[in-house]
Amino acid sequence: MNVLPGKQASTLILTALAGAMLLASLGVSIATVALPALMRNFNATLPAVQWVMLAYLITITVAIVLAGKLGDLIGHRRVLIVGLTLFVLASGLCAAAPTLDVLVLGRVVQGVGGATLMALPISIVHAFVTRERIGSAMGLFGTMSAIGTALGPSLGGVLIGSMGWRAAFIVLTILGAGLLIFAARVIPAVAVDKSLRAASPDWTGAALLTATLILYGLGTVGGQSNTPMHSTLLLVCAAGTLVLFLRVQSRAPSPLVPLAHLRDPLTGTALLMNLLVSIPMMATLVIGPFFLSFGLGLNEAGIGLVMAVGPLVAAISGVPAGRLADRIGAQRTRMAGLIQTTLGLNALAYFPRFLGVAGYIMALILLTPGFQLFLAANSTVIMLGASQAQRGLLSGLLGLSRNLGLMTGASLMSGVFAMALGPQDITGTAPDSIAQAFTITFVVIAGICLLALILSWCVRPAQSKQYEA
Numbered sequence: 001m002n003v004l005p006g007k008q009a010s011t012l013i014l015t016a017l018a019g020a021m022l023l024a025s026l027g028v029s030i031a032t033v034a035l036p037a038l039m040r041n042f043n044a045t046l047p048a049v050q051w052v053m054l055a056y057l058i059t060i061t062v063a064i065v066l067a068g069k070l071g072d073l074i075g076h077r078r079v080l081i082v083g084l085t086l087f088v089l090a091s092g093l094c095a096a097a098p099t100l101d102v103l104v105l106g107r108v109v110q111g112v113g114g115a116t117l118m119a120l121p122i123s124i125v126h127a128f129v130t131r132e133r134i135g136s137a138m139g140l141f142g143t144m145s146a147i148g149t150a151l152g153p154s155l156g157g158v159l160i161g162s163m164g165w166r167a168a169f170i171v172l173t174i175l176g177a178g179l180l181i182f183a184a185r186v187i188p189a190v191a192v193d194k195s196l197r198a199a200s201p202d203w204t205g206a207a208l209l210t211a212t213l214i215l216y217g218l219g220t221v222g223g224q225s226n227t228p229m230h231s232t233l234l235l236v237c238a239a240g241t242l243v244l245f246l247r248v249q250s251r252a253p254s255p256l257v258p259l260a261h262l263r264d265p266l267t268g269t270a271l272l273m274n275l276l277v278s279i280p281m282m283a284t285l286v287i288g289p290f291f292l293s294f295g296l297g298l299n300e301a302g303i304g305l306v307m308a309v310g311p312l313v314a315a316i317s318g319v320p321a322g323r324l325a326d327r328i329g330a331q332r333t334r335m336a337g338l339i340q341t342t343l344g345l346n347a348l349a350y351f352p353r354f355l356g357v358a359g360y361i362m363a364l365i366l367l368t369p370g371f372q373l374f375l376a377a378n379s380t381v382i383m384l385g386a387s388q389a390q391r392g393l394l395s396g397l398l399g400l401s402r403n404l405g406l407m408t409g410a411s412l413m414s415g416v417f418a419m420a421l422g423p424q425d426i427t428g429t430a431p432d433s434i435a436q437a438f439t440i441t442f443v444v445i446a447g448i449c450l451l452a453l454i455l456s457w458c459v460r461p462a463q464s465k466q467y468e469a
Helices: 007-029 032-042 051-074 076-095 100-127 131-163 166-186 203-220 231-251 259-263 265-295 300-307 309-328 330-384 388-421 431-458
Strands: none
Touching (some): 007 131, 032 265, 032 300, 051 076, 051 100, 051 388, 100 131, 131 300, 203 388, 231 259, 330 431, 388 431
16 A cells, blocks of 8 residues: 655655646647648648647557556556656657658657656556545646646747747757656655556557557548548548457457446546547647638737637636535536536637637637536546556546547548638638638537537436545
């Protein structure tokens, strides 16, 4: 049994773990505002530069479950420190990349490190926080994740506007190095369950999941340009490899994704909702800069300032969201978050068309606390019922579902936006037409969040008292 540290040590540990969550999310989102600059710098198409994001998301989505599993097997702290080291080295490679291909390669390696930063804090924190404060800890992590996700475009906009796109990756390198030194000093080792050492990671499952995600990414984005196969065929192949992946998982002695967890109504539904709500989170960050730039006429610095509203609201609302989950129960908090998120997405679809930049900011202020309420409560629902031996795995599944949603938001929702725009290039499209395409896209996205709300109502953890503690 782990002994809880003193208050000061616990605060330092939480700070390091929260910093890891922030850095991983920042790595996802800081490149979003760089896409237009990368198109100009490398003379590339939009589908080509989107792989700067998708390479990170695909890698982190596959590696996040392996990271949680490895943490259970060889020690969470050890895996976290190795992952931080990889993240720092890969960020330096991205900053120095001479070509787009090298930049994408750097993002792949960065994604491996980012996976550990996302998965391990959720499992490590249980050793140092009492059960009664788990919701608050999840609220803090949700805050850091949302701040990192929302801060990326604003920070990136300021850096890229003043110093160029490489500055964004230089900042990731510096922040990662500082966090690596701090985490190595303050996070103690957590005892490993020796009964799990005989198990080994499911490398076959990891390979099949990687193939599925690459085919899915090509079908939704890359299939529009540089691949000989039609996007429909790519998506059919993705479905085929997914079926094969599920078959392998059902027979593997130590599966990458234990299907028993997905079949459990509470856990499976919570993971599905996590995926669905992550779609609008990333769609807002990917599509938003294009709308603000070409629809509302803002430059990179202006885009960064507008999108800085998200981190500010997230910083204010995240920790209270976790405390609310502890106080009134995870299910009630989750429902409130989904209702507010659905309303906020509808506001984002319509307010900017009539109120311009002010409408965009108003919608972000309404939307962001909804995300925070949901993230804190939904993570609490999943992790409160987890045994010590399952914490790394379940935190990995949380990250997997989240990143599948982020990947879908970055790729499929970008496709919806492109379809709504029509065949013409966005640079030659009238602002009114861009605004209309933006509205159509976010009405669709609001419908996805409404589906999550319906699922939350139909499958309620209130039926189990442990989730309403």
